[in-house]
Amino acid sequence: MKTIIEPFKIKSVEPIRFTTKEERKEILKNAGYNPFLIHADDVLIDLLTDSGTSAMSSEQWSGIMKGDESYAGAKSFYRFESAVKKITGDKFIIPTHQGRAAEKILFSVIGGKGKYFAANTFFDTTRANIEFTGAEAFDLLNEIGKHPEIRAPFKGDMDVDALESFIKKYGRENIPLVVLTVTNNSGGGQPVSMKNIREVSAICKKNNIPLFLDACRFAENAYFIKLREEGYQNKSVLEICQEMFSYADGSTMSAKKDALVNIGGWLSLNDEELAMKCRNLLIVTEGFVTYGGLAGRDLEAIAQGLEEVVDEHYLQYRIRSIEYLGEKLISNGIPIIEPPGGHAIYIDAKRFAPHIPVDQFPGQSVTCAIYEEGGIRACEIGSVMFGKYDKNGKLIPAMMELVRLAIPRRVYTQSHIDYVAEVIIEVFKNRDKLKGFEIVYEAPMLRHFTAKFREIN
């Protein structure tokens, strides 16, 4: 059959609240034109993030009841540990309350002034946790990944020549590790090929630098490898995941993504000395080594989620539903990063609203317009999130001005997606009327979460 269906039945439903366009205008104004500050109750379809927004399965909910809440050595920890080991093959599995807690611990131990880190693209919290220690973080994305309009199978790949030069420039002794973000969230949810993982791993090994995966979307990445990379069509997604992790020395993970839960994460690694240092810090900041900031029930739900996420019916539906939205937008002339990524569609706001200069945040403008038009919440990933200032206070723009429509896992059906497309097509028809924005308040770090804006007339 040609029709790909949602591979689940719905057992429990949550009503969504409708608002009028007039109400939404007011809501936006009160939120300082920052969708992060809108109450979720005022959102019809929430595509702000795919993080922690998954619908759990009945097996996961029954795992919640089975969770062992013993302080130390809980049964749920051992189930969690063995589920993570099955995928990563790593020796030491450290549970954390989410991905950034794993990052905070790892980079506190190995970071610091005079240290240099490289990735295909660092996610914002990863970069922030590195820079917070005084170290520097560099994105070495492959050239093709920087061109939203070019269709290529693995636009998340790292530029291996740039990695070699980076190591020469900064010295292997000053580079505590290299990161591959799979899939590349900030770069459009684009996958990294097995070939690239293998090559990056070889360069790292040659220079005695550990390679870590920022593994948040490891299953989506593995499914793309199965679909697109020669030699993987007949391998199971689980086998592909295991091969991906086999080239790395460890991983940081947000279980809020591909573990299909609402909270959780891990740090996994093979280096015993480093693991001990990280565990010591874990005890200070997160909790004891067998729960690390999570309840036993959360560990149970993650373990179950890791089994479900490598199911190929699930992944087929998942990847196809993103592609379906992408195709609808493309066929209406809307510029997006092509091909569609694994968890989200990224609208190219520079081409959507070319009349808005980059220092007036075209991505923010499109994001606000989509909310106003149809109550859909999206997320700017551009110069609001990644822009910096030079010495004279002039904006150094981000590489791209994007609007991310992140699709929560197992939450929305095809008709929700059809509605989303209809709203965006409507905004696109009236794109000439979109206005630029200026920032009236911003925090010194991760400003996009709390910034406030004013429309420029």
Ligand SMILES: *Cc1c(COP(=O)(O)O)cnc(C)c1O
């Ligand atoms: C979400 C995410 C993180 C951080 O994880 P949290 O659970 O939100 O702290 C790190 N890296 C990538 C690629 C992510 O998508």
